[in-house]
Amino acid sequence: MTSKEKSTRAIVTVLGTDKVGIIAGVTDVLASCRVNILDIRQSIMQEFFTMIMVVDFSTSQMDFATVGKKLDEKAEEMGLQIKIQHEDVFRFMHRI
């Protein structure tokens, strides 16, 4: 883990009440940051919107904190909860 090149993939999670334009809004932010989306999974449970995206940072010039801030702004604007975390968090916590 420490010796090889660090992965540039992250997980974006979006939680909130369903409404028009959530996917468009979030993907628009990611596109403007030149962050590539590798996978999207989305579901709605009783009007509760959940979206999990796997994204790749290698094409982006921006760092985590900057993209995170832009997503925070979007979250604020749309009344959602958006979080971006390096994929290692999930890999490490749940896999041996």
Add this chain to the structure above:
Amino acid sequence: MFDKEEILETINMVQQEHLDIRTITMGISLRDCAHSDAKVSQNKIYDKITRLAKNLLKVGEQLEAEFGIPIVNKRISVTPIAMVAESCDTDDYVDFAHALERAAREVGVNFIGGFSALVHKGYTKGDKNLIRAIPRALAETERVCSSVNIGTTKAGINMDAVYEMGKVIKEAAALTADRDGLGCAKLVVFCNVPEDNPFMAGAFHGVGEPECVINMGVSGPGVVRNAVQRIPDADFGNLAETIKRTAFKITRMGELVGREASRRLGVPFGIVDLSLAPTPAIGDSVADILEGMGLERTGTHGTTAALALLNDAVKKGGAMASSHVGGLSGAFIPVSEDEGMIRAVEAGALTLDKLEAMTCVCSVGLDMIAVPGDTTAETIAAIIADEAAIGMINSKTTAVRIIPVEGKKVGDVVEFGGLLGRAPIMPVHNFSSTAFVRRGGRIPAPIQSLRN
């Protein structure tokens, strides 16, 4: 590749259950900072700390952003100052504390530990000077933490030092009386002190440690509490299993962040401390876990058994999750820093005697306990001796961090604020221990077989 439930579980742990990295602590050896001129030595200390730790805060903040997990504290531990200052030409070591304080402020850490001495078998000249300087050092600085080891299983208990620490604690309380004895909250008296503990106030960088090292402390009582509450009818086997699984996940975060911090700082990764460290935040309490297991209030009969189960299950799960486990690695039961413990004390369920029993089965000892201001140095020394005896006989770490608050009596509450929380004044026994404490000398090391 990624399971949705697992992702949501992780996010819930951080957002709802207060999972966080409690501390990234950089251990720094100051053994090469000794000098016959105290000023030169202090400058070397300042220069070395600020050089090695200059990126600690920045890297901590980067990791918080990338992993999306709060890293509450960034801290530094150093070689016990008694050893570094010993060869200098002064007997007054308070300026060494000021040098540490300046370095801590420069690099932006909230605590720096290591104004310490190890005197379990006896004093050197430096140890004597350091212990004498502790009350003033704690009163004149904000971020410097102090610890003294007065006993080990192999050496026995240095009762001269125990008595002296009783007096030092009283003096530290007197010099910080305007802040409710805050100085004592930064002073820990240990038996069997670990050399790689990342948690304050007892952290220092042991003599067997490398030049510089990164040690991690995780925290997740809230996560464990919720896991326990989800299975109200489980038997003890399943209860322990659930805690183990939860502890595994919590510790993995510490391991991940620790490895990455070590890589970015170019400093070897030492250990993850598995301790479940509570905070005063609602829901981030070790007492709540015990009560979640079925006790009406922490401190009632059954508390010691519940804590033993918790502590052992956390170690089993945590040990699997990390390549190197160390430090204190047990559930912490500080009173002022744990909302559930405070509640238990105020309800009359939890007493000093029960806390002492609890420290037999977990780390780390009588921690953040406020007692009446008229408690004598001899009584405090006797409390330390009791705790040290538990540690010595059971080959475990025990400690005392006790605050005799001037002008306060049982029923009063003191506010320390922040992570130190608030403490109800707890009663101590009123019968004297003076003649016992004043005997002097050492309690011999215990026999290591015939263990009953």
